[in-house]
Amino acid sequence: MDQQQNVIELKEVTTSFYSRKQELTVVDRVSFNVKQGETLAIVGESGSGKSMTSLSIMQLVPAPNGKITNGEIIFNGEDLLKKPEKAMYTVRGNDISMIFQEPMTSLNPVYTVGEQIREQLMYHQPLSKREAHQKGIEMLERVGFSRAKEIMGEYPHQLSGGMRQRVMIAIALSNNPKLLIADEPTTALDVTVQAQILDLMRNLSNEYDSSIILITHDLGVVAELAQRVVVMYAGQVVEEAAIEDLFDKPLHPYTEGLLNSMPKLDEEQDRLQSIPGAVPTPDNFPVGCRFVTRCPYAMEVCTKEQPTLLEKESGHKVRCFLHEEGVVNDGEHERSS
Amino acid sequence: MTTYIIRRLIMTIPLLIGISIITFAMMQFAPGNPAVLDVDPDIPPEAREAQIEALGLNDPLPVQYARWMGGVVTGDLGNSYISKRPVVDMISERLPNTLILMFASSVLAVVIAIPIGIVSAVRQYTKTDYAITLVSFAGVAVPNFWIGLMLIMFLSVQFGWFPVGGVQTLNADFNLWDRLHHLFLPALVLATADTAALTRYTRTSMLEVKNQDYIRTARAKGFKEGKVIFKHALRNALLPLITIFGLMLPTFIGGSVVVENVFSWPGIGELFLTSVNQRDYPVIMAMTMFTAFLVVIGNLIADILYAIVDPRIEY
Incomplete structure (x- = not known):
């Protein structure tokens, strides 16, 4: 296909x-x-x-x-x-x-x-x-x-x-x-x-x-x-991936948040996790990365510049400074679940 | 459906009785009575008293009402105090003229208002829309006797395009064109306010329907704008208008009182005004009951039309 x-x-x-x-x-x-x-x-x-x-x-x-x-x-x-x-x-x-x-x-x-x-x-x-x-x-x-x-x-x-x-x-x-x-x-x-x-x-x-x-x-x-x-x-594509890749290895903190906020049957959970805050309205988009206000990994650069959508692996694109070369040394970060 | 109509008609009986009692009472509380108004002031008071007594106006109100009601039940609306003629005859010889006028006006109102209302809605917030809005507000605000007089002055007197009044050229044989020629101005004037109001209602209703999900569906099906508006939006937008139109029907009677006088149109509106001025109780009662009945019929027609247009309504 x-x-x-x-x-x-x-x-x-x-x-x-x-x-x-x-x-x-x-x-x-x-x-x-x-x-x-x-x-x-x-x-x-x-x-x-x-x-x-x-x-x-x-x-x-x-x-x-x-x-x-x-x-x-x-x-x-x-x-x-x-x-x-x-x-x-x-x-x-x-x-x-x-x-x-x-x-x-x-x-x-x-x-x-x-x-x-x-x-x-x-x-x-x-x-x-x-x-x-x-x-x-x-x-x-x-x-x-x-x-x-x-x-x-x-x-x-x-x-x-x-x-x-x-x-x-x-x-x-x-x-x-x-x-x-x-x-x-x-x-x-x-x-x-x-x-x-x-x-x-x-x-x-x-x-x-x-x-x-x-x-x-x-x-x-x-x-x-x-x-x-x-x-x-917030009006932008932040991640694109094949279905298995997305569920197994989400790259963008927002995708990660979305996946974490799904209820799981195989783990015991007292509360559902949620992403704090709400999507900013178009007249309130942040100057830098649009997710910066809700992102647990927000860095200095995120508030100033917009990340670009890059193809990280074949068919897996992400818009995040965590995955841009030269911004952080360690491209991978631990999932926080 | 038939049982529903019959049930609705039966339900109107207590309503009409209530209306008749209120009208009867209010009429009696109004100052003056037929004997005082109509009779020569030189007539001695005893003769006047005798007249009042003869008309039965000294009896207690319930007795008078019962007498009137007794007549109505047997199909006798009484005789006019002034002309002494049976009220039924007086109304029936004038009613066709008024009905023709009302029918023409309501057709004009619908034919003019709905297309203009649609244009206004489709071109919302454009100059066309603002112009239509302005004109329709003017149409509601300007009294129709004034519009009538202006039209007579310019179109009839100055340009001679239309006759000044009447139903037909005097002493002429029946001629359809002549009748329509006479009908046009009074019908237009009578329709003005309702056309203007109906235009506004059509606009509002269309705007509301235009934002419905099924209109987006129609667009997503690839239909051209014309088909979207006229097939999918219009029929839904017409639903609330039917109710409004049903309520407008009796206002034509009220309007005809003024318009018929301006255009010397021999209808019941003219008769109504004369009879009120003369305190001609039997005529007033008959006219009021007729108007009330018309309101009821207008609503019934609206409900029936509703059931035809809207498949969600069942009886």
């Missing part, structure tokens, strides 16, 4: 919000790629810019205040940011699909499930209403509905949260997208339903060989689905 080509590649993508007084950069020079059939997870706390990154790919950053100011998004060998808005209409929902965090509100309450699947199919493919209906039923069966025919005629409010998220997945996959962006797809669901949805997504991505960008703050979900992980903090 490593040798396979990139489905999408982000280069230095920067997205800002403009208010009357200031420019707030919420996505700061973010670069990563996703390969064919791969599931890439973007992990971070609320406010880390992960959702904005995904909306930037779709070019659905809330207008008129939000704008993608820099960078390239290479998809199918073309830079999406250079394409006219018109061209995006055939990319969205067709080549790249997206499902959202809130299945309860992401479907239009006044149209039937069938209508919402059919319109998606008929918009991007030359299908008659009957063909679209048939395809819709197939899609619903594929995401695990046993009474797909009836579901087509039902309204979103008649379905449970898990069912709605399945419907969203069916809609998103109906045009065989090359890339599926799932923004916290299981966060709003019960734990048992979460597992079902994750299973479904894993099976479908194998079946269709489609790539997934999975946005989540739940490392458990990451472990279930992803092959590679990008950790974001």
